[in-house]
Amino acid sequence: MSAVRLDRITHAQDRIAARVRRTPLVLSLSLSALCRAPVHLKLESRQPTGSFKLRGATNAVLSLSNEARKRGLVTASTGNHGRALAHAAKAEGVRAVVCMSALVPGNKVEAVRALGAEVRIVGRSQDDAQDEVEKLVREEGLTAIPPFDHADVIAGQGTMGLEIADALADTELVLVPLSGGGLAAGIAAAIKGRLPQARVIGISMERGAAMHKSLRAGKPVLVEELETLADSLGGGIGLTNQYTFTMCRDLLDDIVLVSEDEIAEGIRHAFVAEGETVEGAGSVGIAALLAGKIDVRGPTVVVVSGRNIDGALHQRIVDASPKAAISAGGLGR
Numbered sequence: 001m002s003a004v005r006l007d008r009i010t011h012a013q014d015r016i017a018a019r020v021r022r023t024p025l026v027l028s029l030s031l032s033a034l035c036r037a038p039v040h041l042k043l044e045s046r047q048p049t050g051s052f053k054l055r056g057a058t059n060a061v062l063s064l065s066n067e068a069r070k071r072g073l074v075t076a077s078t079g080n081h082g083r084a085l086a087h088a089a090k091a092e093g094v095r096a097v098v099c100m101s102a103l104v105p106g107n108k109v110e111a112v113r114a115l116g117a118e119v120r121i122v123g124r125s126q127d128d129a130q131d132e133v134e135k136l137v138r139e140e141g142l143t144a145i146p147p148f149d150h151a152d153v154i155a156g157q158g159t160m161g162l163e164i165a166d167a168l169a170d171t172e173l174v175l176v177p178l179s180g181g182g183l184a185a186g187i188a189a190a191i192k193g194r195l196p197q198a199r200v201i202g203i204s205m206e207r208g209a210a211m212h213k214s215l216r217a218g219k220p221v222l223v224e225e226l227e228t229l230a231d232s233l234g235g236g237i238g239l240t241n242q243y244t245f246t247m248c249r250d251l252l253d254d255i256v257l258v259s260e261d262e263i264a265e266g267i268r269h270a271f272v273a274e275g276e277t278v279e280g281a282g283s284v285g286i287a288a289l290l291a292g293k294i295d296v297r298g299p300t301v302v303v304v305s306g307r308n309i310d311g312a313l314h315q316r317i318v319d320a321s322p323k324a325a326i327s328a329g330g331l332g333r
Protein backbone atom coordinates (compact mmCIF):
# COMPACT_ATOMS: atom_id res chain seq x y z
CA MET A 1 0.00 0.00 0.00
CA SER A 2 1.24 3.47 -0.75
CA ALA A 3 0.52 7.15 -0.24
CA VAL A 4 0.23 10.17 -2.50
CA ARG A 5 2.54 12.96 -1.35
CA LEU A 6 2.34 16.74 -1.44
CA ASP A 7 4.72 17.18 -4.40
CA ARG A 8 2.52 15.00 -6.56
CA ILE A 9 -0.45 17.24 -5.69
CA THR A 10 1.43 20.45 -6.52
CA HIS A 11 2.41 18.96 -9.90
CA ALA A 12 -1.22 18.05 -10.51
CA GLN A 13 -2.21 21.64 -9.74
CA ASP A 14 0.08 22.98 -12.50
CA ARG A 15 -1.11 20.30 -14.92
CA ILE A 16 -4.86 20.88 -14.54
CA ALA A 17 -4.86 24.66 -13.92
CA ALA A 18 -6.18 25.61 -17.35
CA ARG A 19 -8.94 22.96 -17.37
CA VAL A 20 -10.46 23.07 -13.89
CA ARG A 21 -12.03 25.95 -12.00
CA ARG A 22 -10.49 27.44 -8.88
CA THR A 23 -13.82 27.36 -7.10
CA PRO A 24 -15.07 30.09 -4.74
CA LEU A 25 -14.57 29.86 -0.99
CA VAL A 26 -17.49 31.79 0.52
CA LEU A 27 -18.23 32.75 4.11
CA SER A 28 -21.53 31.31 5.36
CA LEU A 29 -23.15 33.85 7.68
CA SER A 30 -25.74 31.38 8.96
CA LEU A 31 -23.26 28.59 9.75
CA SER A 32 -20.74 31.04 11.22
CA ALA A 33 -23.44 32.34 13.57
CA LEU A 34 -24.48 28.82 14.50
CA CYS A 35 -20.90 27.62 15.16
CA ARG A 36 -19.58 30.90 16.62
CA ALA A 37 -16.55 30.72 14.31
CA PRO A 38 -15.98 31.62 10.65
CA VAL A 39 -17.38 28.80 8.47
CA HIS A 40 -16.56 28.87 4.74
CA LEU A 41 -18.04 26.78 1.95
CA LYS A 42 -15.73 25.48 -0.81
CA LEU A 43 -18.19 25.38 -3.71
CA GLU A 44 -17.11 22.47 -5.90
CA SER A 45 -20.73 22.35 -6.99
CA ARG A 46 -19.64 25.17 -9.33
CA GLN A 47 -17.25 23.01 -11.35
CA PRO A 48 -18.22 22.26 -14.95
CA THR A 49 -19.93 18.78 -14.76
CA GLY A 50 -21.14 19.71 -11.28
CA SER A 51 -18.59 18.08 -8.97
CA PHE A 52 -14.93 18.05 -7.85
CA LYS A 53 -14.45 14.76 -9.75
CA LEU A 54 -13.29 16.85 -12.71
CA ARG A 55 -10.01 17.52 -10.86
CA GLY A 56 -8.93 13.89 -10.54
CA ALA A 57 -10.29 12.84 -13.94
CA THR A 58 -8.51 15.72 -15.69
CA ASN A 59 -5.24 14.96 -13.93
CA ALA A 60 -5.52 11.27 -14.85
CA VAL A 61 -6.24 12.03 -18.52
CA LEU A 62 -3.38 14.55 -18.77
CA SER A 63 -0.98 12.05 -17.12
CA LEU A 64 -1.52 9.31 -19.74
CA SER A 65 1.33 8.21 -21.98
CA ASN A 66 0.93 9.02 -25.69
CA GLU A 67 0.33 5.35 -26.38
CA ALA A 68 -2.48 5.14 -23.79
CA ARG A 69 -4.03 8.36 -25.11
CA LYS A 70 -4.29 6.89 -28.59
CA ARG A 71 -6.11 3.81 -27.33
CA GLY A 72 -8.54 5.53 -24.97
CA LEU A 73 -10.11 5.21 -21.53
CA VAL A 74 -12.80 3.13 -19.91
CA THR A 75 -14.81 3.29 -16.69
CA ALA A 76 -17.96 1.78 -15.22
CA SER A 77 -19.07 4.88 -13.32
CA THR A 78 -22.38 6.39 -14.41
CA GLY A 79 -22.24 9.06 -11.75
CA ASN A 80 -20.01 12.08 -11.19
CA HIS A 81 -16.77 10.26 -12.06
CA GLY A 82 -18.18 9.00 -15.37
CA ARG A 83 -19.33 12.51 -16.27
CA ALA A 84 -16.02 14.05 -15.31
CA LEU A 85 -13.98 11.47 -17.19
CA ALA A 86 -16.13 11.85 -20.32
CA HIS A 87 -15.71 15.62 -20.19
CA ALA A 88 -11.94 15.51 -19.52
CA ALA A 89 -11.35 12.94 -22.28
CA LYS A 90 -13.35 14.94 -24.79
CA ALA A 91 -11.38 18.10 -23.99
CA GLU A 92 -8.19 16.19 -24.87
CA GLY A 93 -9.61 14.37 -27.89
CA VAL A 94 -9.25 11.00 -26.15
CA ARG A 95 -11.76 8.17 -26.67
CA ALA A 96 -13.78 7.38 -23.51
CA VAL A 97 -16.01 4.34 -23.06
CA VAL A 98 -18.48 4.16 -20.17
CA CYS A 99 -19.80 0.67 -19.42
CA MET A 100 -23.18 0.46 -17.71
CA SER A 101 -25.83 -2.13 -16.97
CA ALA A 102 -29.24 -2.24 -18.64
CA LEU A 103 -30.73 -1.06 -15.32
CA VAL A 104 -29.19 2.42 -15.52
CA PRO A 105 -31.96 4.98 -16.21
CA GLY A 106 -32.16 6.44 -19.72
CA ASN A 107 -31.51 10.03 -18.64
CA LYS A 108 -28.15 9.00 -17.11
CA VAL A 109 -27.21 7.16 -20.30
CA GLU A 110 -28.05 10.26 -22.34
CA ALA A 111 -26.11 12.54 -19.99
CA VAL A 112 -22.94 10.49 -20.50
CA ARG A 113 -23.47 10.39 -24.31
CA ALA A 114 -24.05 14.14 -24.37
CA LEU A 115 -20.58 14.60 -22.84
CA GLY A 116 -19.11 12.79 -25.82
CA ALA A 117 -18.44 9.32 -24.34
CA GLU A 118 -19.28 5.99 -25.96
CA VAL A 119 -21.80 3.97 -23.94
CA ARG A 120 -21.68 0.15 -23.70
CA ILE A 121 -24.75 -1.43 -22.17
CA VAL A 122 -23.93 -4.83 -20.66
CA GLY A 123 -25.66 -7.15 -18.22
CA ARG A 124 -27.89 -6.20 -15.31
CA SER A 125 -25.55 -5.11 -12.54
CA GLN A 126 -22.60 -2.88 -11.74
CA ASP A 127 -20.45 -6.04 -11.52
CA ASP A 128 -21.36 -6.93 -15.12
CA ALA A 129 -20.37 -3.42 -16.19
CA GLN A 130 -17.06 -3.77 -14.31
CA ASP A 131 -16.39 -7.12 -16.06
CA GLU A 132 -16.83 -5.35 -19.39
CA VAL A 133 -14.30 -2.70 -18.30
CA GLU A 134 -11.74 -5.44 -17.60
CA LYS A 135 -12.50 -7.08 -20.93
CA LEU A 136 -11.89 -3.82 -22.82
CA VAL A 137 -8.61 -3.35 -20.95
CA ARG A 138 -7.49 -6.87 -21.94
CA GLU A 139 -8.79 -6.99 -25.48
CA GLU A 140 -8.54 -3.40 -26.74
CA GLY A 141 -5.79 -2.01 -24.53
CA LEU A 142 -7.99 0.74 -23.06
CA THR A 143 -6.84 2.27 -19.77
CA ALA A 144 -9.25 1.94 -16.83
CA ILE A 145 -9.46 5.04 -14.65
CA PRO A 146 -11.15 4.10 -11.37
CA PRO A 147 -13.11 6.71 -9.41
CA PHE A 148 -10.91 6.98 -6.28
CA ASP A 149 -8.15 4.40 -5.74
CA HIS A 150 -5.65 5.79 -8.24
CA ALA A 151 -2.63 8.04 -7.54
CA ASP A 152 -3.39 10.60 -10.28
CA VAL A 153 -7.04 10.79 -9.28
CA ILE A 154 -6.15 11.33 -5.60
CA ALA A 155 -3.52 13.95 -6.51
CA GLY A 156 -6.09 15.77 -8.66
CA GLN A 157 -8.68 15.84 -5.86
CA GLY A 158 -5.93 17.04 -3.51
CA THR A 159 -5.51 20.24 -5.52
CA MET A 160 -8.61 21.50 -3.73
CA GLY A 161 -6.70 21.26 -0.45
CA LEU A 162 -3.96 23.50 -1.87
CA GLU A 163 -6.58 26.09 -2.86
CA ILE A 164 -8.03 26.02 0.65
CA ALA A 165 -4.59 26.43 2.27
CA ASP A 166 -3.76 29.34 -0.08
CA ALA A 167 -7.06 31.12 0.49
CA LEU A 168 -7.35 30.64 4.25
CA ALA A 169 -4.01 30.07 5.97
CA ASP A 170 -5.60 30.01 9.45
CA THR A 171 -7.93 27.12 8.60
CA GLU A 172 -8.34 24.99 11.72
CA LEU A 173 -10.75 22.36 10.41
CA VAL A 174 -11.80 20.95 7.02
CA LEU A 175 -14.95 18.82 6.63
CA VAL A 176 -14.80 16.47 3.63
CA PRO A 177 -17.51 14.14 2.24
CA LEU A 178 -16.15 10.58 2.37
CA SER A 179 -16.94 7.52 0.26
CA GLY A 180 -14.09 5.67 -1.48
CA GLY A 181 -11.77 8.24 0.03
CA GLY A 182 -10.03 9.73 -3.01
CA LEU A 183 -11.28 13.18 -2.10
CA ALA A 184 -10.51 12.90 1.63
CA ALA A 185 -7.07 11.31 1.05
CA GLY A 186 -6.05 13.99 -1.45
CA ILE A 187 -7.31 16.91 0.61
CA ALA A 188 -5.83 15.56 3.84
CA ALA A 189 -2.41 15.05 2.20
CA ALA A 190 -2.46 18.64 0.91
CA ILE A 191 -3.81 20.20 4.11
CA LYS A 192 -1.51 18.28 6.48
CA GLY A 193 1.42 19.16 4.22
CA ARG A 194 0.64 22.87 4.15
CA LEU A 195 -1.21 23.49 7.44
CA PRO A 196 -0.03 20.82 9.90
CA GLN A 197 -2.13 22.30 12.71
CA ALA A 198 -5.44 21.83 10.87
CA ARG A 199 -7.80 18.91 11.48
CA VAL A 200 -9.46 17.04 8.60
CA ILE A 201 -12.69 15.14 9.32
CA GLY A 202 -14.44 12.81 6.85
CA ILE A 203 -18.25 12.79 6.76
CA SER A 204 -20.24 9.77 5.54
CA MET A 205 -23.88 8.72 5.65
CA GLU A 206 -24.96 6.20 8.29
CA ARG A 207 -26.43 3.99 5.57
CA GLY A 208 -23.40 2.22 4.08
CA ALA A 209 -20.31 4.02 5.40
CA ALA A 210 -17.72 1.76 3.75
CA MET A 211 -14.51 3.54 4.79
CA HIS A 212 -15.69 3.93 8.38
CA LYS A 213 -16.46 0.20 8.66
CA SER A 214 -13.20 -0.74 6.98
CA LEU A 215 -11.08 1.46 9.27
CA ARG A 216 -12.84 -0.05 12.28
CA ALA A 217 -12.16 -3.56 10.97
CA GLY A 218 -8.52 -2.68 10.29
CA LYS A 219 -8.86 -3.73 6.64
CA PRO A 220 -11.14 -3.10 3.64
CA VAL A 221 -14.49 -4.85 4.17
CA LEU A 222 -17.64 -5.29 2.11
CA VAL A 223 -20.67 -3.21 3.07
CA GLU A 224 -24.25 -3.65 1.99
CA GLU A 225 -25.19 -0.88 -0.43
CA LEU A 226 -28.36 0.86 0.76
CA GLU A 227 -30.47 3.56 -0.80
CA THR A 228 -29.48 7.00 0.50
CA LEU A 229 -29.96 10.67 -0.30
CA ALA A 230 -26.15 10.83 -0.53
CA ASP A 231 -26.15 8.51 -3.56
CA SER A 232 -22.71 9.71 -4.73
CA LEU A 233 -21.28 8.29 -1.49
CA GLY A 234 -22.56 4.74 -2.15
CA GLY A 235 -20.36 1.70 -2.84
CA GLY A 236 -17.40 -0.03 -1.22
CA ILE A 237 -13.71 0.92 -1.07
CA GLY A 238 -12.50 -2.21 -2.91
CA LEU A 239 -11.07 -5.27 -1.15
CA THR A 240 -7.72 -4.78 -2.92
CA ASN A 241 -7.52 -1.10 -2.01
CA GLN A 242 -4.06 0.34 -2.72
CA TYR A 243 -4.08 3.96 -1.54
CA THR A 244 -7.16 5.43 0.06
CA PHE A 245 -7.56 3.03 2.98
CA THR A 246 -4.06 3.69 4.36
CA MET A 247 -4.18 7.39 3.58
CA CYS A 248 -7.52 7.87 5.33
CA ARG A 249 -6.30 5.78 8.27
CA ASP A 250 -3.11 7.80 8.63
CA LEU A 251 -4.34 11.31 7.77
CA LEU A 252 -7.96 11.75 8.90
CA ASP A 253 -8.55 12.99 12.44
CA ASP A 254 -12.05 11.53 12.67
CA ILE A 255 -15.05 10.26 10.71
CA VAL A 256 -18.56 11.50 11.52
CA LEU A 257 -21.76 9.86 10.25
CA VAL A 258 -25.01 11.65 9.37
CA SER A 259 -28.57 10.30 9.10
CA GLU A 260 -30.92 10.66 6.13
CA ASP A 261 -32.93 13.36 7.94
CA GLU A 262 -29.76 15.28 8.66
CA ILE A 263 -28.69 15.05 5.00
CA ALA A 264 -32.11 16.38 3.93
CA GLU A 265 -31.64 19.25 6.35
CA GLY A 266 -28.23 19.96 4.82
CA ILE A 267 -29.65 20.08 1.28
CA ARG A 268 -32.46 22.36 2.42
CA HIS A 269 -30.14 24.68 4.33
CA ALA A 270 -27.76 24.97 1.36
CA PHE A 271 -30.66 26.13 -0.78
CA VAL A 272 -32.63 28.30 1.64
CA ALA A 273 -29.78 29.95 3.53
CA GLU A 274 -26.93 29.87 1.00
CA GLY A 275 -28.78 29.90 -2.32
CA GLU A 276 -26.91 26.83 -3.54
CA THR A 277 -28.30 23.71 -5.16
CA VAL A 278 -26.34 20.86 -3.60
CA GLU A 279 -26.75 17.09 -3.90
CA GLY A 280 -26.96 14.82 -0.84
CA ALA A 281 -23.28 13.85 -0.88
CA GLY A 282 -22.30 17.49 -1.18
CA SER A 283 -24.35 18.54 1.83
CA VAL A 284 -23.08 16.10 4.47
CA GLY A 285 -20.61 18.61 5.96
CA ILE A 286 -23.34 21.23 6.36
CA ALA A 287 -25.58 18.47 7.76
CA ALA A 288 -23.01 17.50 10.40
CA LEU A 289 -22.63 21.13 11.52
CA LEU A 290 -26.41 21.69 11.71
CA ALA A 291 -26.75 18.50 13.75
CA GLY A 292 -24.14 19.75 16.25
CA LYS A 293 -21.93 16.73 15.56
CA ILE A 294 -18.70 18.70 15.03
CA ASP A 295 -16.57 20.40 17.66
CA VAL A 296 -15.78 23.69 15.88
CA ARG A 297 -12.87 25.56 17.48
CA GLY A 298 -11.84 28.03 14.79
CA PRO A 299 -11.94 28.88 11.07
CA THR A 300 -13.63 25.98 9.30
CA VAL A 301 -13.98 24.98 5.64
CA VAL A 302 -16.85 22.76 4.49
CA VAL A 303 -16.28 21.02 1.16
CA VAL A 304 -19.51 21.21 -0.86
CA SER A 305 -18.59 18.46 -3.32
CA GLY A 306 -21.34 18.46 -5.96
CA ARG A 307 -24.70 19.62 -7.23
CA ASN A 308 -26.00 16.72 -9.35
CA ILE A 309 -29.37 15.92 -7.79
CA ASP A 310 -32.64 15.05 -9.48
CA GLY A 311 -34.66 18.29 -9.76
CA ALA A 312 -37.95 16.83 -8.48
CA LEU A 313 -36.24 15.22 -5.48
CA HIS A 314 -34.50 18.50 -4.65
CA GLN A 315 -37.80 20.35 -4.83
CA ARG A 316 -39.49 17.87 -2.48
CA ILE A 317 -36.70 18.17 0.08
CA VAL A 318 -36.64 21.97 -0.01
CA ASP A 319 -40.43 22.14 0.33
CA ALA A 320 -40.67 19.57 3.12
CA SER A 321 -40.06 21.66 6.21
CA PRO A 322 -39.02 25.26 5.66
CA LYS A 323 -39.25 25.91 9.42
CA ALA A 324 -36.30 23.70 10.17
CA ALA A 325 -34.05 25.67 7.83
CA ILE A 326 -35.24 28.98 9.24
CA SER A 327 -34.62 27.98 12.84
CA ALA A 328 -31.08 27.01 11.82
CA GLY A 329 -30.47 30.60 10.79
CA GLY A 330 -31.72 30.46 7.24
CA LEU A 331 -33.33 33.90 7.14
CA GLY A 332 -30.70 35.57 9.21
CA ARG A 333 -28.88 37.05 6.23
Ligand SMILES: *Cc1c(COP(=O)(O)O)cnc(C)c1O
Binds near residue numbers: 147177
Ligand atom coordinates in the same frame (compact mmCIF):
# COMPACT_ATOMS: atom_id res chain seq x y z
C1 LIG B 1 -17.48 10.90 -5.49
C2 LIG B 1 -18.12 11.92 -4.64
C3 LIG B 1 -17.81 12.03 -3.26
C4 LIG B 1 -16.89 11.09 -2.53
O1 LIG B 1 -15.59 11.01 -3.08
P1 LIG B 1 -14.65 9.79 -2.72
O2 LIG B 1 -13.34 10.12 -3.35
O3 LIG B 1 -15.27 8.56 -3.32
O4 LIG B 1 -14.58 9.67 -1.24
C5 LIG B 1 -18.40 13.06 -2.55
N1 LIG B 1 -19.28 13.92 -3.13
C6 LIG B 1 -19.60 13.84 -4.43
C7 LIG B 1 -20.56 14.82 -5.00
C8 LIG B 1 -19.03 12.84 -5.25
O5 LIG B 1 -19.36 12.75 -6.53
